[in-house]
Amino acid sequence: MTDDSIGAFRDELIDSGLVIDAGVEGLYGRTLAYEEIVSGIIALTTRTGAGDGAMAVHFPPLIPRWLLERTDYLKSFPDLTGSVHTFGGDDKRHARLLALVDGGHDWVEVLEPAEVVLRPAACHPVYPLCTGGPLPTQGRRFEVQGWCFRHEPSADPARMLCFRMHEFVYVGDPDGAGAHSELWLKRGAEMFESMGLDVDVVVANDPFFGRAGKFLAANQLDDALKLEFVSPVSSTETRTAIGSVNRHQDHFGLTFGIESADGEVAHSACFAVGVDRTALALLKRHGLDPGRWPAEVRARLWP
Amino acid sequence: MEEEIRQILEEHGRLPVPMADLDNNADLYEAGMTSHASVNVMLALEDGFDFEFPESMLRKSTFESVSAIEAALTSLVGTPVE
Structure with a gap:
């Protein structure tokens, strides 16, 4: 693999009118043709988990700062973190802000951190929903999706600053978390393969x-x-x-203070689809014109 | 040294049981210490004993019991003064 081949795929995606260079490395606009692939993947993921009784929830791409602190994300990935800053000054500071902008200087120093940060993973807002008493015996299940942010600017289109993640989360006891992982390892592989993708399962090596x-x-x-x-x-x-498929063990149970039905620290597990990466994998596998993808793949995505 | 190690584990190990209930060879991970908690233990040990673990020792087995931690510290910091 060379940077050239990665850059070439990025250029192909832009030239084909699927995505738009949004002005900095790793940030893209999407056209309808691309968004139809995304909708197909999201709908297929939803159908794959339908019937489990998961509560479907949507959250904005921002989370409270305290939530990011509770997840321990700052301990593991401080370099990927994004924080929102806002202006809270008076006329004098406003004048300073404009002078800095006019002078082509760094004007962010005039801003102050807001109470929100950018969400690095879709599932983070669901854990606070599980506190305040023991969970039901069958645990709780969530289907959660939305935009996430990770600051890793790159010419590689697979490393977008802002991307969509679609997850099925279980919070409950250790056996339930194990069963959730096992089930989604199988379901996930079948789902990706049903789109004609060549998929291996490997142990993750996060940075x-x-x-x-x-x-x-x-x-x-x-x-x-x-x-x-x-x-x-x-x-x-x-x-x-x-x-x-990520087994968190009791990590979120401990940091959020979640109790399983028997009063122990809850365990959790999730299955996550990188929706944009899956769209790119489909474009790599089947070509840049979804209209010419194999009929069975089209039928899976757009039944 | 053992006393200091136990105190650091008590403060940073986020164990569901008191350290006093665990003997020196008890498996701390089996007792409920998580990966993230063991990172805090590692950092607190480095702070408390003023040294850095070499990368080769940054693995679970180094921190699996009071004895294992003491052995690692002894090899890095020197003989414990009793």
Whole structure:
């Protein structure tokens, strides 16, 4: 894999009119042709999990700052974090802001952090919904989707700053979390394969930050807590994760204070689809014109 | 050294049981210490004993029990003073 081939795929996507360069590396606009692929993937994911009794919820791409702190995301991925800043000054500070902008200087120093940050994973807002008493015996299930942000600017279109994630989350006891993972490993593989994608399942190796991150990464590999569905996306030579099954053990149970039905610390697990990456994988696999994709793939996405 | 290690585990290990209930060879992960908590333990040990674990030791087995931590510290910081 070379940067050239990755850049070439990015250029093809833009030239074909599927996505639009939105002005900085990693930020894209989408045209209707691309969004129809996204809608197809989201609808197929929803159908795959229909019947489990999951509560479908949507949240904005912003979460409270306290929520990000509770997830321990800052410990693992400080370098991917995005925070919202707003202007709260008086006329004098406003004049300072405009002077800095006019002078071509860094004007962000005039702003102040807001009470919200950008959401790095779709599922984070559902954990606070599980607090305030023991969970029901069968645990709780959520279907949650929406825009997420991770600051990793790159020429690789698979590394978008802003992208959509669609998840099925279980919160309950350890057995339930294990069953959820097992079920979605099977379902996820079948779902991706039904779209004609060539998918392998591998143990995830997330880019945890710093020395503590080396330790977390070693633990993640040792325990095989997170498995990824990998497929060619930007290059046919290397594979990129387009989905994952993540066993959090009692991580969110502890940090959010969630109790299972028997009063123990709750365990959780989730299945996540990288919706934009899956769209790119489909475009890589079947070509840039969805109208000419195999009939069975089209039937799965747009029944 | 053992006393200090136990105190750090008590404060940072987020264990569901008191450290006093665990002997030196008890498996801390089995007792409920999570990966994230063990990172806090690692950082607190480095702070408390003023050293850095080499990357090769940043794995679960280094932190699995009071004895394992003491062995790692002894090899890095020197013989414990009793």
